[in-house]
Amino acid sequence: MSNLIKIAVDAMGGDGSPKKIIDGIIHNNKSNKENYFKIFGNKNEIEKYINNKVDKSYYEIIHTNSIVKSTDSPLEAAKRGKDTSMWLAIESVKKKEADIVISAGNTGALLVIAKLNLKMIENIDKPALSALWPNKKGMSVVLDLGANIECNSKNLVDFSIMGAALYKSLYPNEIPNTALLNIGSEELKGNETIKETFKILNEKNSNNFKFDGYIEGNELMNGNVNVIVSDGFTGNVALKTAEGTANFITEELKKVFKGSILGKISAILNISNLNKFKKRLDPRLYNGAIFIGLDSPVVKSHGGTDFIGFSNSLNVCNRIIKGNLIDKIRDNI
Structure with missing residues (x-):
């Protein structure tokens, strides 16, 4: 696990979650054994879809009690509490427990919660x-x-x-x-x-x-x-x-x-x-928009994409970390 790229995944964001998100992880894991998934969301639902389909050495599930709704304003999402799958996924990057975070959830909420948790790169x-x-x-x-x-x-x-x-x-x-x-x-x-x-x-x-x-x-x-x-x-x-x-x-x-x-x-x-x-x-x-300028990378998957699209955005996460994006920005800014 130590040499794997750790991706924090908000499993509860976007249409058809968490099934679509988990199906995307399953699909990605079949062709890419470089990623380790820290999956945030309803543990009972997630286990139903992932059990016996991905080796347990490639993921862990962190149970969360609440989610950011697609109808939430950014302010409502931030006020909803620090026990949402989106907040905790971003926080795991802040704590250096994950290398990068991805969500297919509410874009405005993701940007605001990311800015609340993560620092800006110096001079940006x-x-x-x-x-x-x-x-x-x-x-x-x-x-x-x-x-x-x-x-x-x-x-x-x-x-x-x-x-x-x-x-x-x-x-x-x-x-x-x-x-x-x-x-x-x-x-x-x-x-x-x-x-x-x-x-x-x-x-x-x-x-x-x-x-x-x-x-x-x-x-x-x-x-x-x-x-x-x-x-x-x-x-x-x-x-x-x-x-x-x-x-x-x-x-x-x-x-x-x-x-x-x-x-x-x-x-x-x-x-x-x-x-x-x-x-x-x-x-x-x-698929996979990247929120850059913060000291950790945040990826936004399109909420309406299917599991193939989500899997492709996980590949983007992999390439960003392997390509040392944050260091490249710091070196050139």
């Missing part, structure tokens, strides 16, 4: 919510996705450094290109905060990343930029737009191929290409 003013997005050449890290509606230039510079550190943790052999999400690629475009950030990053020498200026919304998926930085308002709008567009394309293709005999024949003839397309846009592959 605000934590950011980041995630992996697919592009033509692989993956990009995008941040902030909603933790901070308003940001100053110092925050955006910090996000650039943290995003690059995250990318290097996940892809250690690459030096990422970093860009600011803006309404144009020209230097004079954008508000004063963006322009000031551009100036700072343009003059900053970093071994951690290459600054690539501005990127527009229609270029997010071209793969030339690995770390895309914005304030939380803009980033969240971009995220929801990208998700909605992907769902729209997938649903429209389904209609086309199911709508007529010719469509069904075309679907059969193109089944291999369609499966590749479907897999490329499968949101389960990119």
Whole structure:
């Protein structure tokens, strides 16, 4: 156990928990024997799903009496008490009993409880919510996705450094290109905060990343930029737009191929290409937003994902710890 990566899991958050969460752990354990799970939640329910499916040397269950509800406001969640599965999972990271924490529960509550329990990395003013997005050449890290509606230039510079550190943790052999999400690629475009950030990053020498200026919304998926930085308002709008567009394309293709005999024949003839397309846009592959800037990493799994998606976010946890994310941020900030 001492050489395993210890992941604190809030088993009671998200749709279909704890079954979906436990099924994700079972699925992950089949292919990855590097993870040890500290599972927080209703012990009777958890045991019902995990018994005899995962060797007991890979997990322990910590019984909790209450849970953070999806309908709780962040303040209500914090007031609900320190005996919730989410609070205790985060606290185990604070006490160094786990390396990283993951929850599929209430996002606002997770951010607030994490900030109450964990310290900020020195010289970081605000934590950011980041995630992996697919592009033509692989993956990009995008941040902030909603933790901070308003940001100053110092925050955006910090996000650039943290995003690059995250990318290097996940892809250690690459030096990422970093860009600011803006309404144009020209230097004079954008508000004063963006322009000031551009100036700072343009003059900053970093071994951690290459600054690539501005990127527009229609270029997010071209793969030339690995770390895309914005304030939380803009980033969240971009995220929801990208998700909605992907769902729209997938649903429209389904209609086309199911709508007529010719469509069904075309679907059969193109089944291999369609499966590749479907897999490329499968949101389960990119599940796992990372709350960075705190002195321990916190991962947010999408509440509506299935057990495959949750298992993939456990892989993200593994790669973050093996890639020494927190040390990389400290070294570069």
